[in-house]
Amino acid sequence: MTYIAKILLLGSGELGREFVISAKRLGAQVIACDAYPNAPAMQVADGHEVFSMLDAAALRVAIDRHRPDLVVPEIEAIRTEILAEVEALGVTVVPSARATMMTMNRDAIREVAAVELGLRTSRYLYAESLEEVRAGADHTGLPCVIKPVMSSSGKGQTTVREASGLEAAWDYAVANMRGDRRRVIVEEFVDFDYEITLLTVRTRTGVIFCPPIGHRQERGDYRESWQPAAMTPAAIAAAQDMARKVVDDLGGYGLFGVEFFVKGEEVIFSELSPRPHDTGMVTLISQNLTEFDLHARAILGLPVPEPVLRGPSASAVILADRDSEAPGYEGLAEALAVPGGEVDVRIFAKPTTRPYRRMGVALALAGDTDAARRIAAEAAGKVRIVYR
Numbered sequence: 001m002t003y004i005a006k007i008l009l010l011g012s013g014e015l016g017r018e019f020v021i022s023a024k025r026l027g028a029q030v031i032a033c034d035a036y037p038n039a040p041a042m043q044v045a046d047g048h049e050v051f052s053m054l055d056a057a058a059l060r061v062a063i064d065r066h067r068p069d070l071v072v073p074e075i076e077a078i079r080t081e082i083l084a085e086v087e088a089l090g091v092t093v094v095p096s097a098r099a100t101m102m103t104m105n106r107d108a109i110r111e112v113a114a115v116e117l118g119l120r121t122s123r124y125l126y127a128e129s130l131e132e133v134r135a136g137a138d139h140t141g142l143p144c145v146i147k148p149v150m151s152s153s154g155k156g157q158t159t160v161r162e163a164s165g166l167e168a169a170w171d172y173a174v175a176n177m178r179g180d181r182r183r184v185i186v187e188e189f190v191d192f193d194y195e196i197t198l199l200t201v202r203t204r205t206g207v208i209f210c211p212p213i214g215h216r217q218e219r220g221d222y223r224e225s226w227q228p229a230a231m232t233p234a235a236i237a238a239a240q241d242m243a244r245k246v247v248d249d250l251g252g253y254g255l256f257g258v259e260f261f262v263k264g265e266e267v268i269f270s271e272l273s274p275r276p277h278d279t280g281m282v283t284l285i286s287q288n289l290t291e292f293d294l295h296a297r298a299i300l301g302l303p304v305p306e307p308v309l310r311g312p313s314a315s316a317v318i319l320a321d322r323d324s325e326a327p328g329y330e331g332l333a334e335a336l337a338v339p340g341g342e343v344d345v346r347i348f349a350k351p352t353t354r355p356y357r358r359m360g361v362a363l364a365l366a367g368d369t370d371a372a373r374r375i376a377a378e379a380a381g382k383v384r385i386v387y388r
């Protein structure tokens, strides 16, 4: 069997699992890597490797052993120096080693967006000590949001409403940051009307956009998303213009999840993922080609048509609330029987649970996004995790 490409997937969670399915349908071979065995994407891949993506030596060994055509990051925390090293040797890193490095560091991507490209962002300052955090808050005003420059899914993030909270926020950020740079970004709190992810695909023949995805976050992590998000044509055009500038600057091919805050007619760039986005899981039901199909096509150099929206849709997450070693699931039949629209569920089959760990997602398509959100939330609530 000759595959159209050999892919080494770095990170094997729920997003990777759907990507593997999309890539394999097109004839690719995928070796899925993550720090623990039996990760979601490993369950559907051609092969797997277990090591920490932050372990430079182990990452290099895996790349040298498999000699992939494409290295596809699925998580943010990766020893990106190795990606730059192998890119220089001719391996294609998706979308590019530079893009993975820049987006892993909030300060790097913020400098590109705010300074080089002149995009509208929140006011901000970086800080490496409590004194600098105080200076940052003076610059942004209160409330402000404090985040480690290296972190994701809201880890180490605090919204500070009074100056007395700055010290605890700094300590929390330092305790929960990834990597060894004791550095935070102090951001002006944006009192947005709503926030969106604009899935943006950079292809060999141009840039393509999906309809905007609205989402709601708690503790810096996504709870529900819906598509299309109601936006004025001017606001969509502003977001598309900024997204295009950022992905063209980062370069390479693939799908990016570009995050914006919207207040009135004002669209504010927040950050982006150079890979499928968790809020984009709604496309598993909403679009003829999902965000994973689009990513696979773009990186494999295949034609990427404009995706067609099947109808107003929503996703709602299924979270664990405690630790367990062998979780099971009940209530699937009730979830899939929720009336009012099309309903589907993805159970990620992660081998263990921990509080707030995302274990599955419910999907709904209905007459409008409000109905889809209601149905998705109800279906997610019907799925019960059995802890043992």
Ligand SMILES: Nc1ncnc2c1ncn2[C@@H]1O[C@H](COP(=O)(O)OP(=O)(O)OP(=O)(O)O)[C@@H](O)[C@H]1O
Binding pocket: 122, 145, 147, 151, 152, 153, 154, 155, 157, 187, 188, 189, 190, 191, 192, 195, 217, 220, 221, 222, 259, 270, 271
């Ligand atoms: N400056 C801000 N003003 C208001 N809300 C904010 C601000 N920064 C972040 N948030 C809220 O926190 C969420 C998470 O922030 P952000 O996307 O920067 O963190 P993250 O850790 O990179 O998350 P992820 O990796 O899941 O995208 C945002 O989607 C938004 O809801």
Ligand SMILES: NCC(=O)N[C@@H]1O[C@H](COP(=O)([O-])[O-])[C@@H](O)[C@H]1O
Binding pocket: 011, 012, 013, 014, 015, 016, 074, 075, 152, 153, 277, 278, 350, 357, 358
């Ligand atoms: N916001 C980023 C995101 O959603 N990433 C997704 O979560 C997985 C890690 O989950 P885990 O922490 O439960 O192993 C990642 O592998 C990716 O699929």
Ligand SMILES: [Mg+2]
Binding pocket: 259, 271
């Ligand atoms: Mg984010």
